[in-house]
Amino acid sequence: MPEITDHNNNTISKSFFEENGLEILMEENGKVLFVTEQIAEYLGYSSSEIINRPFLEFIHPAHRTEIQKTYRLIRHVKKLIFNSYQICLQHRNTTKVFLEASGTIAYHNNKTSGIICLEKINQTRWDQAHTNQNAKRLRLAEQAANFGIWEWNIKTGDIYISDHVTEILHIGKHSFDGKFDSFMKLFDTDGIDELKSELDKCFKSDRKLNQTLHITSQPAGKGWVKFVADLERDSEGEPFKMFGIIENIDDIIKYETKLLKKNKELSTINEEKNRFFSIIAHDIRTPFTAILGFSELLYDEYFELNDETRRNYIKTIKRSGEQTYQFIENLLIWTRSQMNKIVYNPVKIKVCDLIKLMEDIFRPVYEKKKIQFISSCKSDMYIFADEDMLKTSLRNLISNAIKYTFPGGKVELNSNTSGNKINISVKDNGVGMDEEKTALLFSLNKGFSTPGTENESGTGLGMIICKEFVTKNKGSIKVSSKKGKGSTFTLTFPSAS
Numbered sequence: 001m002p003e004i005t006d007h008n009n010n011t012i013s014k015s016f017f018e019e020n021g022l023e024i025l026m027e028e029n030g031k032v033l034f035v036t037e038q039i040a041e042y043l044g045y046s047s048s049e050i051i052n053r054p055f056l057e058f059i060h061p062a063h064r065t066e067i068q069k070t071y072r073l074i075r076h077v078k079k080l081i082f083n084s085y086q087i088c089l090q091h092r093n094t095t096k097v098f099l100e101a102s103g104t105i106a107y108h109n110n111k112t113s114g115i116i117c118l119e120k121i122n123q124t125r126w127d128q129a130h131t132n133q134n135a136k137r138l139r140l141a142e143q144a145a146n147f148g149i150w151e152w153n154i155k156t157g158d159i160y161i162s163d164h165v166t167e168i169l170h171i172g173k174h175s176f177d178g179k180f181d182s183f184m185k186l187f188d189t190d191g192i193d194e195l196k197s198e199l200d201k202c203f204k205s206d207r208k209l210n211q212t213l214h215i216t217s218q219p220a221g222k223g224w225v226k227f228v229a230d231l232e233r234d235s236e237g238e239p240f241k242m243f244g245i246i247e248n249i250d251d252i253i254k255y256e257t258k259l260l261k262k263n264k265e266l267s268t269i270n271e272e273k274n275r276f277f278s279i280i281a282h283d284i285r286t287p288f289t290a291i292l293g294f295s296e297l298l299y300d301e302y303f304e305l306n307d308e309t310r311r312n313y314i315k316t317i318k319r320s321g322e323q324t325y326q327f328i329e330n331l332l333i334w335t336r337s338q339m340n341k342i343v344y345n346p347v348k349i350k351v352c353d354l355i356k357l358m359e360d361i362f363r364p365v366y367e368k369k370k371i372q373f374i375s376s377c378k379s380d381m382y383i384f385a386d387e388d389m390l391k392t393s394l395r396n397l398i399s400n401a402i403k404y405t406f407p408g409g410k411v412e413l414n415s416n417t418s419g420n421k422i423n424i425s426v427k428d429n430g431v432g433m434d435e436e437k438t439a440l441l442f443s444l445n446k447g448f449s450t451p452g453t454e455n456e457s458g459t460g461l462g463m464i465i466c467k468e469f470v471t472k473n474k475g476s477i478k479v480s481s482k483k484g485k486g487s488t489f490t491l492t493f494p495s496a497s
Contacts, residue, residue, distance in 0.1 A: 031053065033113075034047075098120070149165065159178055229242045230242065355424075422495050441463050
């Protein structure tokens with residue numbers, strides 16, 4: 001707003017406002033810059049007696065606090081446009097003068113400036129508008145922004161807080177004595193120490209205060225506030241006053257906490273997958289080393305080797321190839337699962353048919369290893385699951401059971417009901433596991449594989465696939481194992497009936 005500083009400008013402005021029937025008051029930095037004669041008459045003064053005096057001086061004492069709150073708000077919202085704002089001024093003879101104001105007040109470069117249109121109203125109209133209407137508007141503005149105003153007189157130690165701040169701080173309106181020391185007791189000790197350190201920095205460098213504190217009486221997820229304030233110095237350059245806002249940042253803290261948790265989870269998942277692929281890269285070399293090494297020996301020394309040695313080399317190559325194929329098949333299945341490329345297609349499955357199929361598939365394997373395979377099932381058991389996922393899970397469990405069972409041992413595939421649940425168990429009397437290995441069995445980044453009884457190798461990926469597929473089919477998997485005594489894996493699904 002251009003300054004009106006000389007006589008000519010005053011004359012022009014006065015002529016313009018009077019010709020258009022406007023009653024105008026201009027103020028800058030709290031002082032009246034220009035006022036029309038009509039308004040001056042309302043107050044019992046001439047315009048020259050009012051100009052350059054603090055505008056607050058003409059507010060009736062009973063209503064000054066309310067206007068002071070408005071000016072505090074302007075410092076933080078920077079610009080306030082108002083309409084039909086009731087204001088009570090004081091006549092020279094101390095009587096009340098009721099006016100209705102419209103206009104704009106702005107805060108820029110640490111100065112307030114405004115232009116206000118005033119219209120005189122009577123007592124009745126004032127009463128109809130309610131004397132607390134303006135305070136309500138200020139309060140609504142604070143609530144909408146979820147912040148309140150605070151002001152600290154550094155020299156006296158007095159602190160002013162708006163009504164909305166008492167709500168933000170969860171204190172009663174009349175329980176706070178307005179002192180700095182009492183105010184600081186509302187917050188956690190750690191935060192107060194940081195705040196005092198920040199205040200020292202503000203006093204030394206005029207930096208803006210921006211500090212987060214937690215209210216002592218509130219749980220960790222609530223009662224978080226942010227202090228933002230500017231410093232004001234006296235004529236001697238000493239810190240005199242701080243004024244600013246206190247903002248409720250519970251939702252921000254909650255969101256940041258949730259975001260940090262998600263980032264941590266994502267970081268953990270990425271680390272797990274990186275470690276897992278490192279394990280995969282290491283373990284896949286083992287069978288290829290055997291294939292390449294024994295192939296080279298056969299090629300270079302074929303005629304020097306006897307038939308039995310050649311057959312043993314070929315057997316090792318064949319077994320390494322089979323292990324590599326099984327691993328790659330599992331890796332492809334798991335990769336497709338992670339990319340959501342496997343379609344989930346649940347159907348009603350007869351458990352006995354599934355168990356009979358598994359027995360037929362593995363017959364050549366367990367007969368070759370001379371392992372007794374025992375299965376049992378009731379004919380009326382059905383589950384609702386994706387058939388391919390269930391078959392993959394059972395193949396991995398049965399393959400492991402055979403791998404870790406000594407020749408002449410036993411593998412059992414059984415099913416039973418428990419309430420409205422159906423259990424399918426794969427039990428062996430092989431090498432078993434200790435508690436540490438059992439706990440890590442389904443961990444992506446802790447993958448391990450114990451060599452089988454005939455030195456069969458693996459990566460443990462089959463167990464991870466099994467866990468994922470069973471969970472996807474609303475089932476669960478439980479492991480019971482003891483080192484040297486064998487293991488039992490139990491899959492539990494809801495009954496289809």
